[in-house]
Amino acid sequence: MTHIRLEIQLIALVTAIACALPGAFLMLRRISMLSDAISHAVLPGIVIAFFFTGNLNSPLLILAAAASGIITAALIELLSRTRRVGQDAAIGLVFPSLFSIGVILIARYASDVHLDVDAVLLGELAFAPFDRIVLGGTDIGPRALWVTGTILAINVSFVLVFFKELKLSTFDPALAATLGFSPVLLHYLLMAVVSVTAVGAFDAVGSVLVVAFIIGPPAAAFLLTDRLSMLLVLSAGIGACAAVGGYWLAFLLDASIAGSMASCVGLLFLLSLTFAPRHGMVAAARHRKLQRRQFTRQMLLVHLLHHEGSPEEEIECRCDHLCEHLRWDSRTSSRVIRSALHDHLIEQNGEKLLLTRAGRSTAREALSGTVPAGSLV
Amino acid sequence: MLAVQASGSFIGLDFTLRTVALGAAVLGVVSGTLGSWAVLRGRSLLGDAISHAALPGIAIAFLLTGQRTPLTLAIGAGASGWLGAMLILGITDRSRVPHDAALGLVLSVFFGVGMVLLTFIQRLPSGTQAGLDTFLFGQAAALLPREVIMMLILGAAAILATVVFWKEFKLLSFDPEFGRSIGLPMRRLDFFLTSLLVVAIVIGLQAVGVVLMSAILVAPAAAARQWSNRLEVIAPLAAVFGAGAGVTGALLSASLPHTPTGPTIVLCAGGIMLVSLFFAPGRGLVANAIRMRRVRRGLRDLGLLEDLFTLARKHADPLHPHRTAVLRAMTSTPETVSPGLRHLEQRGWARRTGPDSWGLTPGGWEAALTRFGPNGDQQPGRNPA
Numbered sequence: 155m156t157h158i159r160l161e162i163q164l165i166a167l168v169t170a171i172a173c174a175l176p177g178a179f180l181m182l183r184r185i186s187m188l189s190d191a192i193s194h195a196v197l198p199g200i201v202i203a204f205f206f207t208g209n210l211n212s213p214l215l216i217l218a219a220a221a222s223g224i225i226t227a228a229l230i231e232l233l234s235r236t237r238r239v240g241q242d243a244a245i246g247l248v249f250p251s252l253f254s255i256g257v258i259l260i261a262r263y264a265s266d267v268h269l270d271v272d273a274v275l276l277g278e279l280a281f282a283p284f285d286r287i288v289l290g291g292t293d294i295g296p297r298a299l300w301v302t303g304t305i306l307a308i309n310v311s312f313v314l315v316f317f318k319e320l321k322l323s324t325f326d327p328a329l330a331a332t333l334g335f336s337p338v339l340l341h342y343l344l345m346a347v348v349s350v351t352a353v354g355a356f357d358a359v360g361s362v363l364v365v366a367f368i369i370g371p372p373a374a375a376f377l378l379t380d381r382l383s384m385l386l387v388l389s390a391g392i393g394a395c396a397a398v399g400g401y402w403l404a405f406l407l408d409a410s411i412a413g414s415m416a417s418c419v420g421l422l423f424l425l426s427l428t429f430a431p432r433h434g435m436v437a438a439a440r441h442r443k444l445q446r447r448q449f450t451r452q453m454l455l456v457h458l459l460h461h462e463g464s465p466e467e468e469i470e471c472r473c474d475h476l477c478e479h480l481r482w483d484s485r486t487s488s489r490v491i492r493s494a495l496h497d498h499l500i501e502q503n504g505e506k507l508l509l510t511r512a513g514r515s516t517a518r519e520a521l522s523g524t525v526p527a528g529s530l531v
Numbered sequence: 532m533l534a535v536q537a538s539g540s541f542i543g544l545d546f547t548l549r550t551v552a553l554g555a556a557v558l559g560v561v562s563g564t565l566g567s568w569a570v571l572r573g574r575s576l577l578g579d580a581i582s583h584a585a586l587p588g589i590a591i592a593f594l595l596t597g598q599r600t601p602l603t604l605a606i607g608a609g610a611s612g613w614l615g616a617m618l619i620l621g622i623t624d625r626s627r628v629p630h631d632a633a634l635g636l637v638l639s640v641f642f643g644v645g646m647v648l649l650t651f652i653q654r655l656p657s658g659t660q661a662g663l664d665t666f667l668f669g670q671a672a673a674l675l676p677r678e679v680i681m682m683l684i685l686g687a688a689a690i691l692a693t694v695v696f697w698k699e700f701k702l703l704s705f706d707p708e709f710g711r712s713i714g715l716p717m718r719r720l721d722f723f724l725t726s727l728l729v730v731a732i733v734i735g736l737q738a739v740g741v742v743l744m745s746a747i748l749v750a751p752a753a754a755a756r757q758w759s760n761r762l763e764v765i766a767p768l769a770a771v772f773g774a775g776a777g778v779t780g781a782l783l784s785a786s787l788p789h790t791p792t793g794p795t796i797v798l799c800a801g802g803i804m805l806v807s808l809f810f811a812p813g814r815g816l817v818a819n820a821i822r823m824r825r826v827r828r829g830l831r832d833l834g835l836l837e838d839l840f841t842l843a844r845k846h847a848d849p850l851h852p853h854r855t856a857v858l859r860a861m862t863s864t865p866e867t868v869s870p871g872l873r874h875l876e877q878r879g880w881a882r883r884t885g886p887d888s889w890g891l892t893p894g895g896w897e898a899a900l901t902r903f904g905p906n907g908d909q910q911p912g913r914n915p916a
Contacts, residue, residue: 181629181631181632184629184630184631185631186629186631186632186634186635187576187631187634187635189635190579190635190638190639194742233808236808236816238756238757238808238814238816239570239753239756239808240570240573240575242573242574242575242576242631243570243573243575243749243753245575245576246575246576246578246579246745246746246748246749246750247746247749247750247753247801247804250742250743250745250746250749250750250797250801251746251797251798251801253742253743253794254743254746254793254794254795254797254798254801255794255798257668257791257793257794258790258791258794258795258798261789261790261791261794262787262788262789262790362583362638362639362642362643362646363639363643365635365638365639366636366639366640366643368635369632369635369636369639370636370639370640372632373628373632373633373636376627376628376632377626377627377628404647407647407651408650408654409646409647409650409651410643410646410647410649410650412643412646413642413643413644413645413646413647413649413650414643414647415643416639416640416642416643416644416646417640417643417644417647419636419639419640419643420636420640420641420643420644423636423640427622427626427628433626433627435625435626438625438626
């Protein structure tokens with residue numbers, strides 16, 4: 155039994171990593187939703203190939219599904235090229251239609267076979283270890299592991315071999331084209347890789363989880379790093395965590411494995427979204443707060459500098475007058491004054507505020523804009 | 532047109548079919564109207580995400596109340612669909628994650644959570660959970676009159692709200708900056724329009740299902756877009772297309788064996804879209820091809836006329852004929868010379884003087900003079916043709 159558990163986790167792990175690699179490029183190219191389209195639209199390809207072979211395990215099914223994935227990408231491209239609909243509408247038109255054709259074909263002509271639409275959407279990961287490959291009398295492991303393992307190998311070598319080209323055409327397609335790389339060819343290569351991944355993976359984990367694994371981990375990793383190579387590594391790592399974590403979540407709750415893994419992807423993304431050191435919500439909120447404080451302090455210093463030595467200094471530079479003149483509430487003004495006093499930028503003489511030497515130069519810097527860029531950002 | 536046909540044959544339908552067709556029509560009208568906004572705002576896939584995000588809400592509503600009444604499930608679906616939509620808008624606004632990634636993420640994660648909850652429901656001892664899985668692909672045939680009534684009320688409310696806020700939504704879609712500058716709460720309007728989209732999706736979920744709902748939003752609107760550039764035309768037309776696709780699909784699915792409703796409606800809507808894409812006047816691809824051909828021919832004729840004119844000016848007799856070979860040598864597309872000359876002959880600008888020689892007619896000389904000027908140095912485009 156533990157053996158089977160281990161195998162399920164291994165299949166999920168391999169699938170997650172295989173999905174994350176092309177997913178990172180899809181996200182950077184702003185075409186993540188193509189993975190959703192492709193993972194749905196492979197259905198008619200599988201059904202038609204099944205009609206020809208009569209065998210659900212035929213490798214021809216994977217080829218046909220991959221072909222229909224590429225056709226989907228091409229149809230979407232063709233439709234948005236007419237410039238009669240936007241790219242998003244093209245996606246929203248093409249894949250539901252193809253998926254509908256697949257569902258109707260199954261319902262009408264294959265309802266008696268084990269080609270269940272639920273299984274396509276949700277996968278049968280729990281049963282994957284029971285479908286084994288036996289070679290020359292010896293059991294060499296579950297079929298799904300071989301399939302996803304092959305796909306992982308393909309994806310890793312694709313990324314390694316075309317790393318430079320992918321990077322260039324993702325971040326600067328125009329330069330890539332002038333340097334003689336073909337962005338179109340690379341786009342379709344990427345689509346082919348996504349299709350093969352979607353097919354191989356959805357056999358094991360279902361099409362919706364494929365989408366979660368392709369889009370989720372790169373989105374979470376995108377908040378953590380600014381380097382492409384790091385993005386790929388982190389995506390793979392986050393995907394792997396979600397796969398294993400999701401398995402144990404499903405085990406604990408006795409619930410759908412694919413669903414739990416997708417939930418785990420969501421959880422990890424939420425963590426990243428909240429706590430990412432630079433691009434997370436908490437960091438952004440803290441940053442905004444810091445900026446606001448810095449700005450109010452500059453306002454105070456500039457205000458004092460402006461009225462320094464002028465006839466109205468006695469009125470303008472009083473603590474209680476700040477509320478009125480700068481439209482601060484009393485809490486804001488007392489906090490700003492306290493912190494400026496603490497940093498020896500101002501001095502207090504009764505109710506009157508005076509700039510110190512340091513305060514005066516800070517105010518001048520703020521006015522002339524010679525503040526070092528780092529302290530403002 | 533389809534809707535009219537279908538409603539014409541209503542009398543002959545039995546009660547269930549009539550209910551189903553009415554439900555599908557309501558669904559089509561509401562999705563068409565609200566889908567127009569989504570498509571025009573470049574948010575076609577938001578519907579896809581919202582409909583998937585509705586699944587956990589349906590499951591939770593069922594788990595909490597233990598019943599499958601349309602209203603509780605609709606409230607659950609609406610609440611979690613709305614939450615998903617707000618998350619997408621929030622993630623896109625507040626972080627560096629691209630919009631499409633946020634869409635796909637919310638879509639798949641909410642759907643996954645929904646699947647987890649559905650496994651809980653499947654373990655419940657009661658048999659009442661039957662029918663929850665119709666939300667995946669929809670089952671219009673299972674629509675009950677009370678469900679259709681709920682769809683009707685919700686749909687009417689949504690469309691009424693759209694009509695009342697028409698002007699504001701139009702600003703939001705086409706010039707949000709201007710809207711903001713005249714003091715309209717654009718963010719809140721955006722939330723409101725998105726919420727109405729959620730209502731449209733909730734209406735459609737039971738009939739077409741989570742997976743294909745987005746197509747019912749996108750296809751009629753994208754089809755209607757081909758026929759007009761005016762929102763006042765697009766939205767009603769999309770409603771008509773949606774109703775047509777809904778009714779046709781529902782009836783087809785009910786009359787053919789083993790044909791699920793959702794996919795059939797989607798294919799009907801896709802068919803309408805395809806026909807519009809090719810055959811709509813003006814924007815349609817066929818009309819466009821014909822126009823392009825006419826323009827190309829016109830330019831070709833003009834070029835040929837200019838060449839004939841250039842030759843004629845070199846001659847004492849402007850009407851002196853020239854050999855086709857000379858004309859062929861003057862252009863980069865020699866194969867267009869013969870058909871072009873015949874065309875000029877039809878317009879009375881050129882005449883054939885021998886088996887292989889052509890010259891300008893006096894009318895052709897005049898036409899060339901007005902277009903190219905006496906020295907032949909005027910740009911033909913600057914003069915009215």
